[in-house]
Amino acid sequence: MLRQAVRRVAALGVGACAGVGACAGVHAQSLAGPPRANKEIHELEFRVSAAMAEKFDAWLPVYLKGLLELPGLLGAKILKPLKPAATKPAVIFVLGGPGAGKGTQSEYIVNKYGYVHLSAGDLLRAERKSGSAQGQLIDEYIAEGKIVPVEITVKLLMNAIEANGGKRFLVDGFPRNTNNLSGWQQVTGDRLRVMGVLFYDCPEEVMEARLLERGKTSGRTDDNLESIRKRFRTYTNETQPILAYYEQQGLVHKIDGTREVEEVWAETQDVINAFEQELLEEPPVTFRVHLHANESLLPFSARVARDVLKEWGEGTVQMSAASYSVSDSIKAFGLDALRSFD
Numbered sequence: 001m002l003r004q005a006v007r008r009v010a011a012l013g014v015g016a017c018a019g020v021g022a023c024a025g026v027h028a029q030s031l032a033g034p035p036r037a038n039k040e041i042h043e044l045e046f047r048v049s050a051a052m053a054e055k056f057d058a059w060l061p062v063y064l065k066g067l068l069e070l071p072g073l074l075g076a077k078i079l080k081p082l083k084p085a086a087t088k089p090a091v092i093f094v095l096g097g098p099g100a101g102k103g104t105q106s107e108y109i110v111n112k113y114g115y116v117h118l119s120a121g122d123l124l125r126a127e128r129k130s131g132s133a134q135g136q137l138i139d140e141y142i143a144e145g146k147i148v149p150v151e152i153t154v155k156l157l158m159n160a161i162e163a164n165g166g167k168r169f170l171v172d173g174f175p176r177n178t179n180n181l182s183g184w185q186q187v188t189g190d191r192l193r194v195m196g197v198l199f200y201d202c203p204e205e206v207m208e209a210r211l212l213e214r215g216k217t218s219g220r221t222d223d224n225l226e227s228i229r230k231r232f233r234t235y236t237n238e239t240q241p242i243l244a245y246y247e248q249q250g251l252v253h254k255i256d257g258t259r260e261v262e263e264v265w266a267e268t269q270d271v272i273n274a275f276e277q278e279l280l281e282e283p284p285v286t287f288r289v290h291l292h293a294n295e296s297l298l299p300f301s302a303r304v305a306r307d308v309l310k311e312w313g314e315g316t317v318q319m320s321a322a323s324y325s326v327s328d329s330i331k332a333f334g335l336d337a338l339r340s341f342d
């Protein structure tokens, strides 16, 4: 039987060390007597800021390949994550009644922050124009101020998200009813990160005046009084419950949309700045590596600490290390470690 025991545990805060000499002095403590001549596993853990995780993921295998040339090092294995989930694309929903100013503010956000603007209404109108089989159906729904079946809208949104490959999306005018919401949740699962909802609050009489004005030049089939009133009904009956749903989750940022565009924009920026801050503070991604060696922990981990510091600078990557010797018991070991003997 194999006995495997933790022999040494070391913690190296790469970013916190002035140099490897300073780190090496504190990290190696023998927990179970003098080194044996057995095979050892050095488990290295790297905590990498989310913003750098993708780059670190690309760098790590290349670096380890070079490290394998060191005498005494028998093998290396990256345990977790094999491919770290790239930071999920972030989504902000933009909601509010027809004419509340969603499109106007979205355009400002895109210009300043580089978000990708996906207007569900624009996507539906483009699909209608493309002459596809569902074009006629979309046409009827829009003219009636009704909400197009979610299968159509979610597909258009997801196609646009996937085709774009961007990291931050403004989804404008969606989800508009419970059917939209459940359809979206079903399709996206946990692939996207919903940061919150920008909600432009505006009374009907203000929105009506704006839409009638917009109707003079927009060419939209629904910017006429009859369609506008139908849209208001749909908004009150179907979209407001969605706002209540997100409000319960603390995700709604309500902005008074009746003011001048620039005033609304000033408040919009406050909300987006807070989202940006939240995205910067994403939890770090952890990578784990097993090095198989004949040697003791110190030379390898100190060497890696020095290389990581050199490559990534201070504070970006935090590293800790533990060493296990392999002798005659497997009980103390996790499956991950055993797998690394494959």
Ligand SMILES: Nc1ncnc2c1ncn2[C@@H]1O[C@H](COP(=O)(O)OP(=O)(O)O)[C@@H](O)[C@H]1O
Pocket: 096, 097, 098, 099, 100, 101, 102, 103, 104, 105, 210, 211, 213, 214, 257, 258, 259, 260, 261, 262, 264
């Ligand atoms: N804060 C505002 N004050 C006055 N007019 C506005 C304001 N925001 C938008 N508008 C105008 O009102 C109309 C509707 O705005 P829009 O952004 O298209 O609304 P939505 O996308 O919510 O339907 C547009 O003609 C736009 O120029």
Ligand SMILES: O=c1ccn([C@@H]2O[C@H](COP(=O)(O)OP(=O)(O)O)[C@@H](O)[C@H]2O)c(=O)[nH]1
Pocket: 096, 097, 098, 099, 102, 119, 120, 121, 122, 124, 141, 142, 143, 145, 146, 147, 148, 149, 153, 172, 173, 174, 175, 176, 180, 222, 231
């Ligand atoms: O998720 C959506 C978004 C829009 N629409 C349809 O598109 C119209 C126009 O929506 P848009 O957001 O472009 O304009 P708004 O009514 O907010 O001014 C709506 O009335 C609906 O008929 C829809 O069915 N589902």
